[in-house]
Amino acid sequence: MNVLFKSLGALTLLAVSSWANAFDLQQLSEQLAKPDVIHGQFTQEKHLRALPQPLISKGSFVLAKNHGLLWLLKTPLQQDYRITANGIARRDANGWQLLPNKSAGAEQNRLFLAVLQGDSSGLQRDFELALSGTAQQWQLTLTPRSMLLKQVFQQINIDGGALVQTIELLETQGDSTLLRMQDSTAEQPLSEAEQHDFAE
């Protein structure tokens, strides 16, 4: 009897640990942090409750591990954004203009970078994280912890494989934003122009 129970217990432990081993946050973080530079295209769909069709915009992005993010909106209007440790900047005729620090906005951008770079430790502070799937096809669900965030976001869903593929922000008020990252590649290094954009 005793021996049977013990071996049963050992088996259960094994099963649990191998199940937990399947694909965890640690591995996801490592996987997403691997590439130094990611180039890709994006489509943003903004679903506003009162609009019959979403506001769709398209463009390309460059995510560089040690620099930040370039977000180049092409249609329906052209506008370049840059997020770095210094904050968020917008390009106008005179070059990059650092936008005045809006306290809540700055914090949101930090989240945005954390999501793209798979910085789960940065996300875990503010959200409950639930990960499912495999390294090739995973889903991460973020549910806000604090009362304040709950009043803004209902949930954030992130899907991906080697890289992040879609990000869906569900706002408490009913609007939602869907970001699709397509043709992402980690093969290309930063071009000279891109290096210049980050350096400026």
Add this chain to the structure above:
Amino acid sequence: MTLPSERKLPWLFLSLLLAVVVLAAWQWRDGAPLSANLMELVPGTNPDALELRAEQRMQEPLNREMLVLVGHADRQQALTMAQQLGEQWQASGLFETVQWNLQADLPALRKQLLQGRLAMLSADDRQLLSKHPDAFIQQRVQALFDPFNGFTLVPSQDDWLGLTGRIQNSQPKHGAVQLDIGSGALVADADGKSWVMLRARTTGNAFDMNLPLQVADLLQHSREQAAKGDVQLLAASGLLYAANGQQQATREMTWVGGGATVGILLLLLLAFRRWGVLLAFVPVLVGMLFGAVACVALFGHMHVMTLVLGSSLIGVAVDYPLHYLSKSWSLKPWRSWPALRLTLPGLTLSLITSVIGYLALAWTPFPALTQIAVFSAAGLLGAYLSAVCLLPALLKNVELRPAQWPLRLAERLIHLREALLGCIRTPALLALLIAFCVGGLMQLQSKNDIRQWVGAPQHLTDEAQTIARITGFQPTSQFFLIRAANQEQLLERQAALSERLQQLVNLDKLQGYLALDQLVSAPSQQQQVRESLNRLPSVWQPLLDLGVPVAALQNELQQLQTLPAEDIDAALAGPLGEPYRTLWLGPTEDGVAAITSLQGLNNPSLLRVQALDLPGVVLVDRLGDLNKVFAATQISAAELKLASCVLIVLVLMLPFGLTGALRIVALPLLAALCSLASLGWLGQPLTLFSLFGLLLVTAISVDYAILMREQVGGAAVSLLGTLLAAVTTWLSFGLLAVSSTPAVSNFGLSVSLGLAFSFMLAPWAGRHEPVAEPAA
């Protein structure tokens, strides 16, 4: 030996004393009637009730609130500690509110933003809307696509034109402090650490006697607790300064009072070698009692600074018994009543002159000095009465056989002086002295600053500066007061001022400002916004292109047109109004009034210029005004000094005649001049307090001149009496020089110098000296 009147006197005095003790007990029935409010001590510079109200409004948070930064390299650890401290402090019962995170009421915020779409739009946005409506629409289209726009509180379908987003973004920034949206805490990053802001508001204010000390203790305890987790606390509050001031006052009172007492008792024992002589301290105790009772009776309470400065009364009060005790070197055998009879005229004169000197202080516009003057004058009267009525009876059976060394010392001093006069004649000495005075006076510099009143310790000011650097909050004591006939005019005036202040901000001359017009615009401007909005349909095609239904836009415009004009009270009621609420003074006798508060170090004269041609706008700069009053008071103090001298001459003319009186008064004046010169030679500034000190010295040292003039018991005995009196007085005043409050220490230094010179010059008051008139 004892006259019948002298048998009755002690009993009469004892009944008076009993009455005073009963009065004192009644005054102290609800605890010590002490106050520590610095502002009670400085002169009221303006009789303007509204300015006073505005000032109190601005002062209030300083005296009730504490700002703490909880810092750690790891933000989460800092947040955890802030939360922990917040809970502990809330439970301490010392605070009304403790706030470390913002529990934003988003529905209320949304409501206020929607309601204030016309009234709360910033001046820049209003201008864009009226001058470049096409750009206004273009920016809105951009914002709708902008993924980094930050979340807007109001959903797009309730605000297609994006007015609430603009209002949200134009709110004045909280310095370098950012909202941590996870926890709702306000956090600033600096020096490699995250600093979480914790704000606490106490139940009472900084001038409650116990609260500041309790708050300081709690903070100290929290600091130690935080240090265990490697968390650093930075704190700033008027309460901490008050706690420090109280501790310092207590410490100094113990030092000055205790030091003077021990020193004087030792001196008495060494000189008279009888335990009974310690009874000479009775007049001191009675004097303190009389002083305190008179002070509380007249002012309702006593300030701690009065106690500190008043403790120097010990040295003056003990002079009365010394007057006749010192006669034991010449009167053999010495008996108390006959000795008193011999010295009574001198004693009485010295009481009158000292009281005149002290009361001269009462006419300065400084409540602090008025209190000290009343305390001292009443104290001296009490000391005199007990020295005259009670002490001789107590000393009736004491036979004094004083030590001979003090007399020998005095004789040696007299010989020395005669030897000196043998070499250099008095006129030559006087010339030398005058040269010394001229040289010193030329180097004398005047300096007056309210900061001399506060011995603010370096660590507190350093911490406050660090907090200002990290958070970007740098509240200043100056502010603008704006008066107007009605709200419309008030907002217009405030907006005109804001426009100028913004230019200073752009030039980096000012860090920031807060004014009501940043929250709500005047009704006429709200009407202009309404009109500008009406012109939008001709340019809003880009929004329609995105798919926004034209009906939705028209509906929104319709809503905006019917939005009622918002007034100041309505705007302040919402959550966004919170930081502005202190600024609104509301209805006044002749209209309404508000404050524009300022941030960051700035130049008062530059600020004053801004208000010059703006009607109804004045800069309130209490510290600057006070410093001006200080300088003006210096002159009136000098006049008072001369007036008190004239009065003393009049009193002294009765016993000494005009020449004698002039000489007796001229010596202390010369001594005061010498002290001034010494300050110059020492590189010490002349402050209002050194001047007050010298004013006092004149009063006290007239006493020495009288003693030397009367020469009861010979020159050596008189000099010895003067020496004893000067040393005891110096023991109490001189110790004030060690105070860490610049004002008190300056006072002590100038009195010490004055006493030294008075003693040195006193022998020239003697009748048989062939001296030139020093006042010539």
